[in-house]
Amino acid sequence: MIKEPNSKEVDVTKMIDELVAKGHVALDKMEDYDQEKIDHIVHHMAMTALDQHMHLAKMAWQETGRGVMEDKAIKNMYASEEIWHSIKDLRTVGIIKDDRERQLITVAEPLGVIAGITPVTNPTSTTIFKSLIAVKTRNPIIFAFHPQAQNSSAEAARILRDAAVDAGAPKDIIQWIETPSLEATTAIINHDGIASILATGGPGMVKAAYSSGKPALGVGPGNGPVYVEKTAHIKRAVNDILLSKTFDNGMICATENSAVIDDVIYDKFMKEMTDHKAVIIDKKDHKKLSDAMFDEKRGGIKGPIAGMSAVAIAKLAGIKVPDDTKVLLTEVTEVGPQEPLSREKLCPVLSVYHAKTQKEAIETCEALLDFGGLGHTAAIQSEDDELITKFGVKVKASRVIVNTPSALGGIGNLYNEMVPSFTLGTGSWGKNSISHNVSAFDLINVKTIAKRRNNMQWVKLPKVYFEKTSVRYLEDMPGVQKVMLVTGPSMVKYGYADIVVNELKRRPNGDKIQYEIFSDIEPDPSTDTVQRGLNQIREFEPDTIIALGGGSPLDAAKGMWLFYEHPEADFFGAKQKFLDIRKRTYKLGTPKKAQFVAIPSTSGTGSEVTPFAVITDSKTHVKYPLADYALTPDVAIVDPQFVETVPKKTIAESGLDVLAHATESFVSALASDYTRPWSLQAAKLVFDNLEASYNGDKEAKANMHNASTLAGMAFGNAYLGINHAIAHKLGGEFGLAHGRCIAITFPHVVRYNASEPKKINPWPKYEYYRANDDYAALARYCGIQGSTNEELIEGFIAKFIKLAHAVDMPLSLKANGVKKADFDKCVDEMAELAYEDQTTTANPVEPLIADLKQIMIDEFDGKNVEK
Structure with missing residues (x-):
């Protein structure tokens, strides 16, 4: 027995609380279900719904008095068979992907307890659809059915629930509000225990869902046009449009509401339509028809019109048509409130526009979408691929259906490869969060376990x-x-x-x-x-x-x-x-x-x-x-x-630059086992040969030449650091040779990088701060003695200072002719420019601008470097 809605007082709050509480119990029980068990349950549900498709179609047709029973049977089959086929291989439980190469593990979790809002137009098929995708994703669902389809919808939910429970699901995996009311629907979508809302219905209900403060998947109205272009296969185009308009009497929201016809084929198209039992309504009867169909205050169609046959609508309007009439055609010219027949209709009435040019045709389609159908569906009948693409790019519709009955093409998978669905997103144009056909993949939270991996180097x-x-x-x-x-x-x-x-x-x-x-x-x-x-x-x-x-x-x-x-x-x-x-x-x-x-x-x-x-x-x-x-x-x-x-001055400046290249590349955050040997050898060659090269030794010059290239090989692949960032700016500002600026800056940067850092370089290969150990290792390789890192690093700096002095290099800005007033005037800007320098990114310590400024201030007088 199906429980009829009754008028007894119902404590709505208590009822909703109990439904949601039971839903959470079901949610907890399914936490340990694996993919195999879930798929078994959903498959059993789909098979059971398929078995009962005619029973449910009859109930929906008898209860609502809308549409065509046989078409409702097809929709129920579609909601069972096509939806199952689409989601059966979708992984929705636990680890759904383990990418070992990228070290990423993707985990699917349910959203939680879902509220499902269903329409009077597709009551049982939408209930089947939403139940399957909810259970597939381990989400308990609580339905709020349209009051005019309460009984048939509840019967569909009961059949699916019993099938799910029979296959091993918790008993409250699918629930519904027994006594429908606006108050109850409002309470369910605003309940704190509801994780998300699947809303299919009128614009008011969809808006309420989106205003609930929680994730909602809702759809907007469809006022889809079809452009029948001059190259169209006219017989097929007419067949497609008539099929759409008569399928369940036009209640699928993706159905063509208006046809825009190119001038050169207009008469031929209209004759083909009338040859197949479409009737052109005389212009003098347009007002009678629109008055019968539309609510002037609300602007939309009157409640009973949706799903009514063409003959019944004509009779209601007082217009005589043959008893075998399939579709009513209204030839109109305007789009907007002044022409009610340009609105969404949800019935076998088609507005027809005669377009003189292609430009006019596309603009009319755009206007129709803008008038109550933005983001939903548009269709085109054409053999011109270039135009089809142009049309699809131009119109603001989330789905553009080509050479296909728009109703059945829009829901997907029958005539095309779109995802099958009874909930069609309209994107931001239609005030939706999604623009695709909703399915199970929209009902999971996807967690990503991202393991540390080093960036590929070379x-x-x-x-x-x-x-x-x-x-x-x-x-x-x-x-x-x-x-x-x-x-x-x-x-x-x-x-x-x-x-x-x-x-x-x-x-x-x-x-x-x-x-x-x-x-x-x-x-x-x-x-x-x-x-x-x-x-x-x-x-x-x-x-x-x-x-x-x-x-x-x-x-x-x-x-x-x-x-x-x-x-x-x-x-x-x-x-x-x-x-x-x-x-x-x-x-x-x-x-x-x-x-x-x-x-x-x-x-x-x-x-x-x-x-x-x-x-x-x-x-x-x-x-x-x-x-x-x-x-x-x-x-x-x-x-x-x-x-x-090479002049002695250049030998000194370039030689100390080589040592900085070797040093910075060795401690770089991007240094590797491939680059460090070059850095070590280059640094040792400089310490061993620069002074002799400066004094004219040819063999030492050759060794320094090799050292320069080795250091280049190292920093070309491991990069440099703030020694070069600062030197670039000092040289540009004061006209000093690059190598001279490098040498002046070198001791200060080594001390800065070798101290406990305020901020560490965020580079995956750099697993922990190690610059002090690296400087110490470099010092040992260059023959410096010491029992601690600090001793080795200071010994390394001292050896550098000695070498610089040996090649007549004063290690302060002041000693190299920079005026204090000039320095003070630009030090802040130089510090900021140094931070922006490309070489800062590989420095082992992430520098702050204030730190770079302080280094420059210290090197002006050669603090703790020059005596």
């Missing part, structure tokens, strides 16, 4: 040729026909450029080699210099760029190469800071126009093997380290013959 190097006269590789290097030699004026003056040119001429086709030289490069090259060289390169179009010189020519040439390869690139994007070079916001492609050869003539920057280039902005005079693997040379030639005449 070593990327050019081909490296070393030893004296290794420049002869240019004789055999493949693909060399047109060469742009980028160098500095001193390389031309002292004949080093001629060495390179002579090697090119020794090639088998040397007499055919074309080359040009760009040598107008200043120390700390600027964006203006890069642009001048770029202009020459673009005009010459070389296949090979050779950079010869110290850091300035190499970096300038890299900048020219970058913009030659990528004319669309810009300095603004290239200079942007990043946390992870693989994920940087601004990326450049692989060079294809020219190969790049770097031949260093100083032992300092390591630019010949790194993806970095330091360029000074001509407008702001701020140095920016550009970083991209597109800047890594193809070939590095480390030939010590090019460093034999």
